[in-house]
Amino acid sequence: MSEFETTLPSTRQVQTLIVEKTEVELKLVTDDLLVGKIRWQDDYCICLNDHYDQPTIVWRQAIVYLKPKP
Amino acid sequence: MSEFETTLPSTRQVQTLIVEKTEVELKLVTDDLLVGKIRWQDDYCICLNDHYDQPTIVWRQAIVYLKPKP
Amino acid sequence: MSEFETTLPSTRQVQTLIVEKTEVELKLVTDDLLVGKIRWQDDYCICLNDHYDQPTIVWRQAIVYLKPKP
Amino acid sequence: MSEFETTLPSTRQVQTLIVEKTEVELKLVTDDLLVGKIRWQDDYCICLNDHYDQPTIVWRQAIVYLKPKP
Amino acid sequence: MSEFETTLPSTRQVQTLIVEKTEVELKLVTDDLLVGKIRWQDDYCICLNDHYDQPTIVWRQAIVYLKPKP
Amino acid sequence: MSEFETTLPSTRQVQTLIVEKTEVELKLVTDDLLVGKIRWQDDYCICLNDHYDQPTIVWRQAIVYLKPKP
Numbered sequence: 270m271s272e273f274e275t276t277l278p279s280t281r282q283v284q285t286l287i288v289e290k291t292e293v294e295l296k297l298v299t300d301d302l303l304v305g306k307i308r309w310q311d312d313y314c315i316c317l318n319d320h321y322d323q324p325t326i327v328w329r330q331a332i333v334y335l336k337p338k339p
Numbered sequence: 340m341s342e343f344e345t346t347l348p349s350t351r352q353v354q355t356l357i358v359e360k361t362e363v364e365l366k367l368v369t370d371d372l373l374v375g376k377i378r379w380q381d382d383y384c385i386c387l388n389d390h391y392d393q394p395t396i397v398w399r400q401a402i403v404y405l406k407p408k409p
Numbered sequence: 410m411s412e413f414e415t416t417l418p419s420t421r422q423v424q425t426l427i428v429e430k431t432e433v434e435l436k437l438v439t440d441d442l443l444v445g446k447i448r449w450q451d452d453y454c455i456c457l458n459d460h461y462d463q464p465t466i467v468w469r470q471a472i473v474y475l476k477p478k479p
Numbered sequence: 480m481s482e483f484e485t486t487l488p489s490t491r492q493v494q495t496l497i498v499e500k501t502e503v504e505l506k507l508v509t510d511d512l513l514v515g516k517i518r519w520q521d522d523y524c525i526c527l528n529d530h531y532d533q534p535t536i537v538w539r540q541a542i543v544y545l546k547p548k549p
Numbered sequence: 550m551s552e553f554e555t556t557l558p559s560t561r562q563v564q565t566l567i568v569e570k571t572e573v574e575l576k577l578v579t580d581d582l583l584v585g586k587i588r589w590q591d592d593y594c595i596c597l598n599d600h601y602d603q604p605t606i607v608w609r610q611a612i613v614y615l616k617p618k619p
Numbered sequence: 620m621s622e623f624e625t626t627l628p629s630t631r632q633v634q635t636l637i638v639e640k641t642e643v644e645l646k647l648v649t650d651d652l653l654v655g656k657i658r659w660q661d662d663y664c665i666c667l668n669d670h671y672d673q674p675t676i677v678w679r680q681a682i683v684y685l686k687p688k689p
Binding site for chain 6: 554557558559560562576578580609610612613614615616617619
């Protein structure tokens with residue numbers, strides 16, 4: 270992952286959410302709201318696992334916002 | 340935040356809104372209207388805290404407009 | 410504003426609209442139609458003030474068209 | 480207009496439509512369908528004049544298709 | 550068409566569809582479904598001719614999918 | 620496919636789905652949900668074959684998420 274800018278606050282926050290296995294809400298341009306835990310991120314995608322541990326690979330271009338569950 | 344262009348008017352205005360803790364409205368491509376105070380910004384995202392101080396990480400690509408509350 | 414390409418027709422037209430304080434309609438991807446006077450522009454945004462002189466910072470990515478009021 | 484790629488087929492076709500003052504339909508991402516004659520184009524925008532010769536500056540990012548009226 | 554990447558599978562497939570005059574369906578972000586034969590492509594656009602041989606210049610940014618008619 | 624970044628997790632996962640002929644769901648910005656098996660990917664597109672083995676060339680820009688069928 271050579272060019273992946275890991276020093277940016279947003280990237281680091283996502284990294285923290287991965288490590289701490291925080292449940293998040295991911296709002297998408299289609300108005301879908303996915304709920305789950307982030308497993309990995311790269312330049313183009315964020316992978317979210319749902320309650321059944323099934324992965325969904327979300328394209329970053331389609332993300333509107335990310336909200337850690339309080 | 341090496342490549343972040345902090346000299347642009349729009350970036351500086353957001354920076355001022357952060358420092359002055361101004362309440363803002365953020366209109367998104369999904370037609371959602373978020374209300375809160377901006378906590379930080381980077382190349383890809385703007386983080387908005389709501390009235391309960393819960394953060395929402397908004398992707399810049401999804402922002403339509405930003406309006407400081409008068 | 411080092412990289413801002415001020416020689417392009419579209420940029421110069423917006424610049425003229427700023428100087429002449431022309432009222433414009435700004436159609437956005439959310440189908441919103443903002444009306445006001447453009448105050449400034451940069452690489453990412455166009456700032457529009459409404460009739461009460463309240464600013465709205467519009468992201469360029471969300472602009473569909475701009476129409477000077479005849 | 481230094482970097483504007485005038486050798487591309489799409490750019491040249493638009494240029495021909497400008498010169499021949501062909502009436503066109505411009506479909507936009509908001510589902511709006513503008514009708515008029517193209518007056519100029521640059522890297523970011525295409526300017527369309529309607530039947531009353533009023534200009535509308537359309538951002539390229541918002542264009543879905545262009546159809547010359549037969 | 551100097552920078553046009555003609556070695557990519559997707560570009561070559563479109564090129565084949567042009568040469569073989571295959572009828573295709575083109576789904577757009579506005580949910581429009583255009584039907585016709587592709588006449589040319591460049592970096593920004595794909596030109597589709599309908600049953601009356603009328604051209605529609607479609608911006609690539611607005612394309613969702615392309616489906617050759619079986 | 621010189622510039623295609625094959626070392627990224629998302630690209631490799633798609634590559635695995637191609638090799639293992641896994642059935643996937645592909646959610647698009649138009650809210651369409653395509654079901655099928657991925658046949659190839661390049662910089663701009665992902666090709667999905669449906670149950671009748673008919674190909675659909677999907678533009679990456681239009682992808683919201685990808686979900687392997689469990």
